[in-house]
């Protein structure tokens with residue numbers, strides 16, 4: 679008979695595969711990702727998004743705004759928080775309901791920050807914005823719209839899930855100096871080349887700034903008019919160059935210098 683009395687089962691039955699696959703707690707992951715946010719008030723704002731504190735986010739954004747400009751409260755606080763939410767969702771720790779409440783907190787935070795932005799009276803030019811047909815992800819587009827408005831551009835915000843025809847018709851009607859599209863789903867990004875093609879057919883050759891997690895620079899530059907952006911903060915810079923008359927070819931040529939230096943990954 680084998681004597682098992684001295685066996686330490688803790689060691690024998692330790693399943694390292696389960697241990698490494700074990701889901702991390704939201705608090706632990708948030709602490710890791712937000713370690714780079716040194717300002718305590720901005721960190722608090724980011725945590726409001728991560729932990730779905732939609733009741734407290736407006737007050738915390740107001741506190742952060744005392745020392746930090748609205749654009750930074752959005753980018754370095756609210757967007758950072760959504761980065762954590764994306765990670766939690768991607769790892770299966772958060773589910774859609776949590777993401778939706780986090781998105782609501784983010785939206786309230788953006789509205790509070792937006793109210794502190796000083797828009798210039800005289801409009802510099804018009805931008806038509808939309809989220810691709812079939813796509814409900816409008817957080818990034820909303821941030822970009824706020825930043826464009828606060829920098830003095832007139833924004834025609836068509837919202838989310840906008841059919842190709844409606845975008846083309848709106849551009850034809852408003853004659854903006856730039857049109858933008860956001861797509862976060864691989865099933866929706868194909869709307870962009872179709873829009874570009876239709877605009878070209880109509881002889882409208884304005885830069886078409888395309889962004890969102892589903893697209894990358896190579897994809898956006900594979901169809902005419904496409905100019906890639908990956909940060910909302912790049913919007914006003916791109917729009918000001920479009921006002922100067924830059925066409926999409928010039929944007930592509932100058933992209934590394936212009937956009938790459940402004941936060942692109």
Ligand code: B12
Nearest residue numbers: 764815816817818819822860863864889890907909910913
């Ligand atoms: C929040 C979220 C939602 C929310 C959206 C709320 C809202 N109002 O937007 C809700 C809960 C509704 C949702 C639903 C779904 N979602 Co979702 N969602 C996300 C999540 C977690 C975060 C997206 C986000 O807001 N990111 C933060 C914002 C700030 O990023 P952004 O929009 O890209 O914007 C940045 C840049 O792109 C840029 N930018 C954007 N627009 C513009 C414009 C201009 C002019 C400029 C200059 C810059 C710019 O600036 C921003 C940064 O500064 C992502 C995960 C992920 N990894 O992205 C999944 C994700 C996008 N969702 C996904 C899916 C599959 C869905 C669902 C289909 C799930 C389901 N089974 O039902 C549904 C959609 C159903 C439908 N068709 O209606 C997938 C898409 C997969 C794919 N490759 O196609 C993702 C990637 C999750 C995953 N890993 O699977 N979702």
